[in-house]
Amino acid sequence: MKKLSSITSMALIVGTLALSAPSGYAALPQFFEDEPMPSLAPMLETTTPAVVSISVAGTQEVQQQIPDAFKFFFGQRRGQQPQERPFRGLGSGVIIDADKGYIVTNNHVVDEADEIQVNLKDGRQFEAKKIGSDAESDIALLQIKADDLTEIKIADSDNIRVGDFAVAIGSPFGLGQTVTSGIVSALGRSGLNIENFEDFIQTDAAINSGNSGGALVNLKGELIGINTAILGPNGGNVGIGFAIPSNMMRNLTNQIIEFGEVRRGVLGVTGNSINAELAKAMDLDTNQGGFISQVAPDSAADEAGIKAGDIIIAVNGKKVKTFNELRGKIGSIGAGKEVELTLLRDGRQKDVTAKLKPASDANIAAANLHPMLQGAQFSSADNNQGVKVTELEANSRAQAIGLRKGDTIIGVNRKKVDNLAQLRGALEGVKGVIALNVIRGNTELYLMIR
Known part of the structure; x- marks a missing residue:
């Protein structure tokens, strides 16, 4: 009670000072019972239903180092053995089209995921389908089948200025939907080596693990960016976060919707x-x-x-x-x-x-087509005669299944493939064993993806 009494007395003193401020000095602000306090709540009540949390599950292949003492049994060239390990992850997303159920998030949130679950603010849960993604800009587009969705209004990110207020919405650390606020600290941030194509909005609104793919909005509740990365020790927030501008996101997702991929x-x-x-x-x-x-x-x-x-x-x-x-x-x-x-x-x-x-088709990373093709790059062969392996990383997944640079994929599970678009379509949604029909020199062979 002493603490409460002291606060009440201080309030009376402050009110007296405000009423009797000498001429030439600014009066302290006064709030009356019949006047609402300034708040972001009205904007957030209409905006936060458009922001979702995302949980993913899948398996990742890791290279297990074989101890030198056992190389006698496995051979000197088998120093590393691939091993699949299950993983789970959390992130955020933003509904950009309520009618079609389109949700944008970061590619790194859903990359290699076998299962993607979207959790709405109202408690509903849906399985999501990945429409397409772009690892080089870290954008992915998902789709769910649901009614009564709320989409976010997208602002022109070219009109934002350093110093504009910004609000970050997402699900950090799996705690559930969280809102933080700050300002736009800088524009056009690049050269950070976070992604291949960078043009980030920098903000001091707190962004932490799990916020990835969430919304950065202005005070009107309009989307100005997709929260993507933080700069800080041990992955913690230190007031330097980065978001992909909404205009950049819109350009990329429009291409994914139209073509199933980014045609840069x-x-x-x-x-x-x-x-x-x-x-x-x-x-x-x-x-x-x-x-x-x-x-x-x-x-x-x-x-x-x-x-x-x-x-x-x-x-x-x-x-x-x-x-x-x-x-x-x-x-x-x-x-x-x-x-x-x-x-x-x-x-x-x-x-x-x-x-x-x-852009050259060789710039299309094969991991965007199937996780087990990671480490390869593809281009459509001349005259629509298949898909050629133009680059192949050593010790990659693609090499482990038997692919070689110069191979030409002409079929998937006995279905003919003439170009990259057909290969993407043939691999989409396929579960179980996948048989790649490959031409290598003058030899035709099958490589199995399990």
Whole structure:
């Protein structure tokens, strides 16, 4: 009671000071019983039903090191033995289309999962199907069959500013839905080596393990980003979290919905970020942007008239500060799309339009098709004559099942496969043993995936 009495007395003193503040000084704020306290609750009541928790289960293949004393029995080349181990994981997701049941999350949340369960805020549970994913940008699209879903409104992430308030919604540590708040700390973060294509929103809203795939929203409850990663010791929050911008997410999921995969557009340039040292050496008029060191012949950049030595400073009217940021923005735009680029050449600003060309099919990671194909990269063979293995990592799963670089897959379970799209369709949803019909040189053989 003493504590309560002291607080009451202090409140009376503060109220007296507010009423009798001397002229020229700001009065302390007053709240009356009939006035509501400022709160995010009304916005969250309409927004949080669109954020779901995700639980996954599956098996992972790990390489078990054989002790030297036993190599006599297994042979010197069998120093590592593959072993399957079960795993379980937790994450978050966001409903972006209530009618079709589309849910966006991070690829790393559902990667290699055999079972994906979506838990809604109202307590309902549904098995989810993975429509497609993109490991290079860490985006995945799921689908559930359910009625009475709530979808989130998606904001234009190009309009957010550093200092805007931000709210993170997700399910950290499996505790259930949790809300944290902060501000947008930075934009266009890249070069973090978290993903291949990076253009992150940085926020100090607390993001922890399990928040991955959840929503970062503005004060209107509109989605501005998909929470993806944190920077901190031991995976704990230290006020530096990263989210994939909503525009980037929307570009990628639209491609997955249309094609079942991301068909990434390519500009066809290499370069570096502008810094003070490069600006001085090249006598440049800017310290920011993407410096173009080489333009590939017959590329989208070449056809648009971009030259080595140009500095790209904006994409579709939005400034870019680094080459990695330029790469991240271009990487989320689909093949065949037109992009407006602003560049500096000899101190003069110039606007050009480039029509992005398709990325090489060899950039498609085979793990996106089936977990046991991890370590391989595929491209459609010439004249629709199968799917060729263009790259193969040593000691990978794909090598373990018998694939070799240069192999051409022409069938799955006796079903003919002419290209990557058909291979994806043939592997989707298949359970049990899978027989790959492969051409190797002049030999036809079958490789089994169990």
